[in-house]
Amino acid sequence: MTVQTTEMTYQNFINNQWIASTSEDLIASINPANSKEKIGYVQNSTREDVDHAVKAAKHAKKTWRQLSGAERGNYLYKIADVMERRHEEIAETLTKEMGKTLPEAKGETSRGIAILRYYAGEGMRETGDVIPASNRKALMYTDRVPLGVVGIITPWNFPVAIPVWKMAPALIYGNTVVIKPAQEAAVTAAKVIECMEEAGLPEGVVNLVTGRGSIVGQGIIDHPDVNGITFTGSNSVGKSVAEGAVARGAKYQLEMGGKNPIIIADDADLDEAVEATISGGLRSTGQKCTATSRVIVQEGIYAQFKEKLLQRTREITIGNGMDDDIWMGPCVNEAQLDTVLSYIEKGKTEGATLLLGGDRPKDPELENGFYVNPTIFEDVRPGMTIAQEEIFGPVLSLLKVSTIEEALEVANDVPFGLSASIFTKNTDNMFEFIDEMEAGLVRVNFETAGVELQAPFGGVKDSSYGPREQGSAAKEFFTSIKTVYIKP
Incomplete structure (x- = not known):
């Protein structure tokens, strides 16, 4: 052959x-x-x-x-x-x-x-x-x-x-x-x-x-x-x-497409929620239709969650996926890299606060690859471009809410409905999320990304x-x- x-x-x-x-x-x-x-x-x-x-x-x-x-x-x-x-x-x-x-x-x-x-x-x-x-x-x-x-x-x-x-x-x-x-x-x-x-x-x-x-x-x-x-x-x-x-x-x-939310309730296990947010949003350089894009956090634990998220994201190693100890590789091509960078600029222009990343790595050994640093925004409003459109890159948007009801309203306020997740220990929160979330795949205390081959997969809306x-x-x-x- x-x-x-x-x-x-x-x-x-x-x-x-x-x-x-x-x-x-x-x-x-x-x-x-x-x-x-x-x-x-x-x-x-x-x-x-x-x-x-x-x-x-x-x-x-x-x-x-x-x-x-x-x-x-x-x-x-x-x-x-x-x-x-x-x-x-x-x-x-x-x-x-x-x-x-x-x-x-x-x-x-x-x-x-x-x-x-x-x-x-x-x-x-x-x-x-x-x-x-x-x-x-x-x-x-x-x-x-x-x-x-x-x-x-x-x-x-x-x-x-x-x-x-x-x-x-x-x-x-x-x-x-x-x-x-x-x-x-x-x-x-x-x-x-x-x-x-x-x-x-x-x-x-x-x-x-x-x-x-x-x-x-x-x-x-x-x-x-x-x-x-x-x-x-x-x-x-x-x-x-x-x-x-x-x-x-x-x-x-x-x-x-997807514009997948993860909701972090005020009773969530924050360490598990941080790991799920990073894995769901940044693995495969965020190039998954089920990737976490919007991180909707209750205000009572917002500051603590944000610091843990930033700390763990700073530890991510970027480089050639064939090398040992590399956690995140490049965007698939130059066009996709340019798309991600353009969305980052839109986020800054529309008033979101850039907390981390937003640029290409400075390492000269990576200059010939299509790399972008993991990026985190806060002060993101639900109507902003980075909160509405699929980016397909390693960009997370933090949105602060008061209640689970508000979190669900924000989570559903997009044209997409592929996957969604909530981290909570409260069964009322769990079932309200399951009932009200407009998505084809809903996960409780799991990341948004990842589907099992024996289960139906698909979304709603666009x-x-x-x-x-x-x-x-x-x-x-x-x-x-x-x-x-x-x-x-």
Whole structure:
């Protein structure tokens, strides 16, 4: 098996063959920890490449869906075994290409393996129900049937976990796949697809096409033979996915932004709350849709919490994620770094008080990377830009409130509703938070970031649209219900 035509060059994977794009053009993948280092080159693909991939998936869908769930599950088990053997290689590629620390990359790769095994088991679970018919001699039941060809468009922040948590359920429920990964993480995606090839996945079942969203992503959205599209990324692109899918009647699923609050009640364990705030808001350089962004603190413990938070944040080590003892890596690329710095300037301009960070590290060894120091603001008002818009960087905004009721009002006063957390020992606070918080994922005495693969994941308001991802809930998107009525 050879993916590389020249050193560090990765091709598209279509109908179980590694094929160069018809454009004969390449895109370089840059190491965000050192912009002078190239991790590899991927194809700058065309709509013709997308069409080739969709045709392969369409041709394969009948044979694939005719396999039993157990047979499809066996392929997923094999892919998981291959990924486990190549765990270190994939994790290192992830860190070098996307920037998160190696321990985080190893954890994400392990999660991808676990997701594959979870969905492999789904192949042996029920797919429908028997329903009483009005005619006592008749049999009526439902079955889940695949959509057909599913287009998958994934982001760069979880380049193993998100592609796998979309591909695995798509496959186990009988669909074939065309996947377009973010170009910043396309080498990592190619490593995952290599594992699928090595596991012997049949021709055309999974197809990888790399390139720019405006060409490849839009080509998937517009293609008449793509029956469903699952997308994770920005709200602006998500809206274009929805518009394109609606225009031709395709099913679609969107996971988009978050502006996630953590509420610190006056009875909270402050040490635990500080650790959760830092981990939820600053790990992966804040580049998570579930990352903590707004820290809503009751005034009675505000000063004490703030000092503990500042002290712990000052201890964070910044640098290349491949190095030992590094806690936070760079932003994924220069554009993302510029976006984070621009939001920091907006915060200062609008009157928030900068307590920590707000600039790039002074260490000359980091000057070629896309680094920004962990940043904390206070005196943040709910209507400020940094309290309303997703920054996707290591920026925390402190908001002081008097009561839990006020905290919930502030927490809900954003367009997003993905995840939220509260730290409290008071059961009344807990249940009021659970009942009133407008979010798809609510956590008590945990950080906002982090989801379990066996549980449904998704948000409300502008954060998500369509059926939930992950867990057994994933079948809601990747299948449709067929009702069967048999009269002897």
